[in-house]
Amino acid sequence: MSRETVGMIFEAAVKVFAERGFDRAKMDDIAREAGVAKGTIYYHFTSKDELFTALMNHGLQKMKEYVRRRMDEVKQPTLKLRGLLEAEVSYLFQHGTFAKLLLAEVWSSNERQYEFRAHIHELESIIREVLEVGIQEGDFREINATETSIAIFGAMSVTVLQEVFRDIHLSGEELANTRTTPVVDMLEMLLHQGILKN
Amino acid sequence: MSRETVGMIFEAAVKVFAERGFDRAKMDDIAREAGVAKGTIYYHFTSKDELFTALMNHGLQKMKEYVRRRMDEVKQPTLKLRGLLEAEVSYLFQHGTFAKLLLAEVWSSNERQYEFRAHIHELESIIREVLEVGIQEGDFREINATETSIAIFGAMSVTVLQEVFRDIHLSGEELANTRTTPVVDMLEMLLHQGILKN
Amino acid sequence: MSRETVGMIFEAAVKVFAERGFDRAKMDDIAREAGVAKGTIYYHFTSKDELFTALMNHGLQKMKEYVRRRMDEVKQPTLKLRGLLEAEVSYLFQHGTFAKLLLAEVWSSNERQYEFRAHIHELESIIREVLEVGIQEGDFREINATETSIAIFGAMSVTVLQEVFRDIHLSGEELANTRTTPVVDMLEMLLHQGILKN
Amino acid sequence: MSRETVGMIFEAAVKVFAERGFDRAKMDDIAREAGVAKGTIYYHFTSKDELFTALMNHGLQKMKEYVRRRMDEVKQPTLKLRGLLEAEVSYLFQHGTFAKLLLAEVWSSNERQYEFRAHIHELESIIREVLEVGIQEGDFREINATETSIAIFGAMSVTVLQEVFRDIHLSGEELANTRTTPVVDMLEMLLHQGILKN
DNA sequence: AATGAATGAGGTTTCATTCAT
DNA sequence: CATGAATGAAACCTCATTCAT
Structure with missing residues (x-):
């Protein structure tokens, strides 16, 4: 369900980044918001920056x-x-x-x-x-x-x-x-x- | 020479904050730029936020x-x-x-x-x-x-x-x-x- | 073709382990070098240590x-x-x-x-x-x-x-x-x- | 007590590195062994590698x-x-x-x-x-x-x-x-x- | 007033391992 | 047999802040 997962991460990331700004946004929060493990984000994106x-x-x-x-x-x-x-x-x-x-x-x-x-x-x-x-x-x-x-x-x-x-x-x-x-x-x-x- | 020192810090801070943005600006960099010790900034300002x-x-x-x-x-x-x-x-x-x-x-x-x-x-x-x-x-x-x-x-x-x-x-x-x-x-x-x- | 696969993994593993040492060698690299999926290594070997x-x-x-x-x-x-x-x-x-x-x-x-x-x-x-x-x-x-x-x-x-x-x-x-x-x-x-x- | 601290870190590092090897040695362990905070090591050495x-x-x-x-x-x-x-x-x-x-x-x-x-x-x-x-x-x-x-x-x-x-x-x-x-x-x-x- | 060594909570990233397909 | 997406524990490193001098 790659399509699905990447989608969840995207949505969560938009929300968290917008709420906190790039630097104050934590990968932990994005992961929690997306309902995936932190490692999963890194499976799909090389870094916070790339995301x-x-x-x-x-x-x-x-x-x-x-x-x-x-x-x-x-x-x-x-x-x-x-x-x-x-x-x-x-x-x-x-x-x-x-x-x-x-x-x-x-x-x-x-x-x-x-x-x-x-x-x-x-x-x-x-x-x-x-x-x-x-x-x-x-x-x-x-x-x-x-x-x-x-x-x-x-x-x-x-x-x-x-x-x-x-x-x-x-x-x-x-x-x-x-x-x-x-x-x-x-x-x-x-x-x-x-x-x-x- | 408090006047002097605060002035140096101010100038340095404007420069560093503008170059890097609030979150990426380091107190270390501001101190170096101002030519004072890091502790000195905290003598004049309570926190990074206050500065x-x-x-x-x-x-x-x-x-x-x-x-x-x-x-x-x-x-x-x-x-x-x-x-x-x-x-x-x-x-x-x-x-x-x-x-x-x-x-x-x-x-x-x-x-x-x-x-x-x-x-x-x-x-x-x-x-x-x-x-x-x-x-x-x-x-x-x-x-x-x-x-x-x-x-x-x-x-x-x-x-x-x-x-x-x-x-x-x-x-x-x-x-x-x-x-x-x-x-x-x-x-x-x-x-x-x-x-x-x- | 178990014979074949295990052989590929062995060769790849020798190479990667020798290049990087045990700790710096990544199962990912061994898998890529061997041309198999990471899971495949774990089908044949219990762990990195065992390999x-x-x-x-x-x-x-x-x-x-x-x-x-x-x-x-x-x-x-x-x-x-x-x-x-x-x-x-x-x-x-x-x-x-x-x-x-x-x-x-x-x-x-x-x-x-x-x-x-x-x-x-x-x-x-x-x-x-x-x-x-x-x-x-x-x-x-x-x-x-x-x-x-x-x-x-x-x-x-x-x-x-x-x-x-x-x-x-x-x-x-x-x-x-x-x-x-x-x-x-x-x-x-x-x-x-x-x-x-x- | 810079001299002192660096000395403690050195001793602790030799011990931990030798016990575990470079990769398995944890900065946490070195810090604990040296009796200093982890950050202190990084105050004196840029990285694990440099240490x-x-x-x-x-x-x-x-x-x-x-x-x-x-x-x-x-x-x-x-x-x-x-x-x-x-x-x-x-x-x-x-x-x-x-x-x-x-x-x-x-x-x-x-x-x-x-x-x-x-x-x-x-x-x-x-x-x-x-x-x-x-x-x-x-x-x-x-x-x-x-x-x-x-x-x-x-x-x-x-x-x-x-x-x-x-x-x-x-x-x-x-x-x-x-x-x-x-x-x-x-x-x-x-x-x-x-x-x-x- | 000024210093700078020391701190430690917190953040990013890595990677061996699992498991449903 | 084989896959590769997903996991999460663990490791490295950062940096605002404190405090003894």
């Missing part, structure tokens, strides 16, 4: 797929941008534990993070591509797509995290259902019209 | 003072907002190591972070206050000041971090001098007019 | 047989002694990995070694018997046969080991072919006439 | 000094050789635990042993030098000094080890007092005159 990396790569991959799928449903740049935001916000709400890891560990400096930031870069690229198409098609102004995409990613992710921490008692499902639309509305309004009155 | 908290509080206090000072120079909301952004961006660029800590450790979940997030909250509040005044005075639209201020903080901080990591070889001074204006311009344009063309 | 013991007993048995066979070809004590030395030296050269194990593990103190040292004792006894006959027949002086046989065994085995380690790149075959005669000549001269000039 | 290496280097250094001192008392080659044998045999008897380590660990293959065999080489060199002088001065026959010195070292060390294991209940002091002379006599006779009768 973490595998985990994040998996999560980011899933997130990217989810986002791309949702975005392909529409073509018009402004709608595409909203779809993108909706997808990312809702995904992060649903996987709040993963979201915490994402922002907490990207900036912690060690070798592992190099590969890690590359993934984040891809998420930003998705935003950038939408912006570029929008600029080309005349929907968006002549902004710097690269820098703007980073700013949008920051605005979105920090906002989501803030809510996750505020409503710590809500499930990911509940958060996603009730908070996605307001947050996306806010971001969209900000991005579309800015804050100036006239 | 870290003192450090961050100090840094955030300084940042808040710096920001408030710069903001008080102007009254008009849009100018005030630009002054605010300029101040924060330039401060974070100049203290890149501190900036890393700021974003890396806010999200790592443990008791210490309660107090910590409260400080971040204050930074967001500064933004929020500007927004609220602007709304009241009719300069800004009727946006949700609280949520928007968080989004702005996210956009600003993640953008800065991205640049700090990209141009890792540049000194804080250099980064602040060359990158502050472009980044603030980008953010201001985004916030003022949004990205839509007409 | 090792079986291995050494087998090797020592083979060595003793080889030595006795070569010795029985001659009767005269001095010739017998040379035949004995030639046989042991050539056997150890040819099975350098086994030779390493022999000297490395005899002295490592644990229960298993009781049985093990008994085997070594037998090798020394072969030498002792030759000496005793030689003394009785008036060919050798009235030396202490027991102690002298041990000294001879030590001189022989350490010399061989030294050469095995020195010319680590040579095959057992090559070593046996080129180095046996010189080494035996040296030992024989030492034993026959000693080092004093007149 | 072991430091230990062996120290022991070999002491042995070499002891041997050289004893040898310098006489000038005539045959007397020098006897002095040398007496010194080595008596040293190994007195430090039986060290002797076990010496022969058990030299042959166990890993990086650390490279440096280790170099030390053994020096011990052999002392013998070789005596042989060379003896040959030059016409006391010894034209033997191969290098190979012969190795054989002598093997004969001597294996004989000593054998006795150490046989009379395991005797103290090093007792062994040295009662067995040194017989063993050296045997070796000397073997080396001087060989075993042939006429």
Whole structure:
């Protein structure tokens, strides 16, 4: 039941890593949470580091797929941008534990993070591509797509995290259902019209 | 020379904490970097945790003072907002190591972070206050000041971090001098007019 | 194909044990080297210890047989002694990995070694018997046969080991072919006439 | 009390390593035997490996000094050789635990042993030098000094080890007092005159 | 005020062995 | 006969903290 076991470990690891962060997470806790012996984790993963990396790569991959799928449903740049935001916000709400890891560990400096930031870069690229198409098609102004995409990613992710921490008692499902639309509305309004009155 | 010693420890601690993150930073390294014995750190600080908290509080206090000072120079909301952004961006660029800590450790979940997030909250509040005044005075639209201020903080901080990591070889001074204006311009344009063309 | 499998395991085990020593040798490595699953080893041997013991007993048995066979070809004590030395030296050269194990593990103190040292004792006894006959027949002086046989065994085995380690790149075959005669000549001269000039 | 502590650890380590061999020796046992906390060992030595290496280097250094001192008392080659044998045999008897380590660990293959065999080489060199002088001065026959010195070292060390294991209940002091002379006599006779009768 | 040797709880990793298939 | 996933006891090592000087 390899498939099964690795799955249990993955789930447990996401939970424990998100609760405690990489360094404070204990392999013991992950093993207990997964309902397997500690040695079993090491049978499937070389080290704590490898487990973490595998985990994040998996999560980011899933997130990217989810986002791309949702975005392909529409073509018009402004709608595409909203779809993108909706997808990312809702995904992060649903996987709040993963979201915490994402922002907490990207900036912690060690070798592992190099590969890690590359993934984040891809998420930003998705935003950038939408912006570029929008600029080309005349929907968006002549902004710097690269820098703007980073700013949008920051605005979105920090906002989501803030809510996750505020409503710590809500499930990911509940958060996603009730908070996605307001947050996306806010971001969209900000991005579309800015804050100036006239 | 208590003043002297505490100062050395502070400087060393900022550096080591920023390089390694809280958990991977060793008291031994801080002591070596500061040129004092390990016991000396414990003579001045109760624990690693207290040292870290003192450090961050100090840094955030300084940042808040710096920001408030710069903001008080102007009254008009849009100018005030630009002054605010300029101040924060330039401060974070100049203290890149501190900036890393700021974003890396806010999200790592443990008791210490309660107090910590409260400080971040204050930074967001500064933004929020500007927004609220602007709304009241009719300069800004009727946006949700609280949520928007968080989004702005996210956009600003993640953008800065991205640049700090990209141009890792540049000194804080250099980064602040060359990158502050472009980044603030980008953010201001985004916030003022949004990205839509007409 | 039990015969086949056990053979593969034996060969792999000699190699891995000799390369790493008993404690550093991993059942995993032996299994991989043998091209079988780890469980298979345990189907044929109760434990790592048993595998090792079986291995050494087998090797020592083979060595003793080889030595006795070569010795029985001659009767005269001095010739017998040379035949004995030639046989042991050539056997150890040819099975350098086994030779390493022999000297490395005899002295490592644990229960298993009781049985093990008994085997070594037998090798020394072969030498002792030759000496005793030689003394009785008036060919050798009235030396202490027991102690002298041990000294001879030590001189022989350490010399061989030294050469095995020195010319680590040579095959057992090559070593046996080129180095046996010189080494035996040296030992024989030492034993026959000693080092004093007149 | 650094001097003191390191000394306690050294003594405990020699004992435990010799009783169990490198791999089976537990840092826990060494700590308990030394009467210090496990961490204390790591405060003074980087790793188990380093502790072991430091230990062996120290022991070999002491042995070499002891041997050289004893040898310098006489000038005539045959007397020098006897002095040398007496010194080595008596040293190994007195430090039986060290002797076990010496022969058990030299042959166990890993990086650390490279440096280790170099030390053994020096011990052999002392013998070789005596042989060379003896040959030059016409006391010894034209033997191969290098190979012969190795054989002598093997004969001597294996004989000593054998006795150490046989009379395991005797103290090093007792062994040295009662067995040194017989063993050296045997070796000397073997080396001087060989075993042939006429 | 400052030191640094000593501590020990706690964490990661290893690996011989088992057992259901 | 053979497999290999799973186990868990045990080992090495780390490091925040203490305390006598």
